[in-house]
Structures are given as structure tokens and as C-alpha cells.
Amino acid sequence: MTDALAPAPLIDAILDDLARQGWSLQTRALPPALSAALADDCRQRYARGAMNRAAIGRGGGQQLDERIRGDHIQWLNGGESAAVDGYLALLDELRGALNRELFLGLEDYECHFALYPPGSFYRRHLDRFRDDDRRTVTTVCYLNDDWRAEHGGALRIELPDGSERDVLPAAGTLVVFMSADFPHEVLAASRERLSIAGWYRRRGSAPL
Numbered sequence: 001m002t003d004a005l006a007p008a009p010l011i012d013a014i015l016d017d018l019a020r021q022g023w024s025l026q027t028r029a030l031p032p033a034l035s036a037a038l039a040d041d042c043r044q045r046y047a048r049g050a051m052n053r054a055a056i057g058r059g060g061g062q063q064l065d066e067r068i069r070g071d072h073i074q075w076l077n078g079g080e081s082a083a084v085d086g087y088l089a090l091l092d093e094l095r096g097a098l099n100r101e102l103f104l105g106l107e108d109y110e111c112h113f114a115l116y117p118p119g120s121f122y123r124r125h126l127d128r129f130r131d132d133d134r135r136t137v138t139t140v141c142y143l144n145d146d147w148r149a150e151h152g153g154a155l156r157i158e159l160p161d162g163s164e165r166d167v168l169p170a171a172g173t174l175v176v177f178m179s180a181d182f183p184h185e186v187l188a189a190s191r192e193r194l195s196i197a198g199w200y201r202r203r204g205s206a207p208l
């Protein structure tokens with residue numbers, strides 16, 4: 001038997017927050033060594049041109065629009081690097097806990113590296129597509145050392161009571177929220193901003 005990767009208190013805190021308020025902010029979710037290795041991996045992919053400008057919409061309706069989002073992304077698969085495998089193992093452990101404790105029936109997890117060049121942003125949106133309701137829980141983990149508020153680049157989340165919370169994209173921070181319920185946006189930053197955005201998905205209700 002292998003040791004659990006994620007500390008039980010971290011998993012418990014996320015489950016409690018989600019059950020109570022539908023979202024969770026954890027500032028020490030990723031070990032610093034893993035976060036640093038992921039940041040290196042992301043930067044190398046960007047440098048060799050492996051990351052593409054992110055599109056909006058899905059399937060045949062995809063389009064590029066810098067007025068809506070300006071990040072570059074690459075989808076992640078197991079077996080690409082030790083760092084990515086470590087990250088996926090951690091997030092799979094969380095998936096198991098969400099299913100066991102909150103009965104969410106999450107079948108899989110899709111995620112991508114994202115690099116926002118200075119000045120780029122992602123306008124207010126919901127992560128659940130109109131024509132595809134499989135995305136159920138959103139996760140975003142940040143990979144940026146020494147991030148300060150004056151760098152900008154916050155994730156601004158709108159809470160059900162209409163108030164807003166700004167989350168700094170600092171290394172180690174993981175944000176988790178119910179995909180259908182929290183409009184959010186990424187504010188422009190004065191420096192490069194690295195992250196992994198991901199979605200736990202349920203089986204689709206519509207036939208393919």
C-alpha cells in the first residue's frame with residue numbers, strides 16, 4: 001500500500017468548505033518542491049512553443065478572442081513528467097474523497113497548464129458549458145513564487161451573496177469551487193502568471 005499523498009487535514013478542510021459554502025481556498029495545498037517542478041515544466045513547454053492560445057467555447061464553436069481570454073494552455077496527461085504525475089495523483093486522491101464523502105460521482109479529471117503573459121486576463125465567466133454539463137468541480141492551483149498584491153493577477157470570485165473575493169495566484173494555493181455556481185475572472189497582472197486549471201467531471205446527461 002502506498003502512503004496517502006495529500007495530508008488528511010487538507011482533504012478534510014476542502015470537503016468541509018465545499019459542503020458548507022461550495023468553495024474552498026487553501027494556501028498551502030501543494031508542497032513547494034512540487035509547485036517549483038510544475039512551474040519549471042510549464043515554463044519549458046511555453047519556451048519550446050508547446051502551449052497554444054486558449055480558445056473560448058468548445059467543439060466546433062471554438063474561437064480565439066483576446067478581449068475575453070489571453071492565456072496560453074496545454075492539456076496535461078499522465079506519464080509526461082514526474083511533476084505532472086505527482087500533481088495528478090494528489091488530485092485523484094481528492095476526487096476519491098469528494099465521491100466518498102459528498103457523493104459527487106466524479107468520473108474523471110481534465111486539466112491544463114495555463115500561462116498568462118503580462119497584461120492578459122480572462123473575463124468573467126462560468127466554467128460549465130451551456131451544452132455540456134459534465135464539469136462539476138473546478139480546481140485552480142497556482143505556481144508563482146513571491147506573488148504580491150501589487151502584481152495584480154487575482155482570481156476574482158463572485159460569492160452567492162454577491163460579494164467578491166480576490167485570490168492571489170501564489171505558489172501553493174489551491175482554489176476549489178462548484179463549477180456551475182461561481183462566476184469568476186482573472187485580472188491582468190504585471191508579471192507572467194502560471195497555473196493549472198482543472199475540472200472534475202460527471203458522466204454527461206445528454207447522449208453523445
Ligand SMILES: O=C(O)CCC(=O)C(=O)O
Pocket residue numbers: 114122127140154155184185186195197
Ligand atoms: O487561473 C485562474 O485563476 C482561473 C482560470 C479560469 O477561470 C479558467 O481557466 O476557467
Ligand SMILES: [Fe+2]
Pocket residue numbers: 125126127184
Ligand atoms: Fe474559469
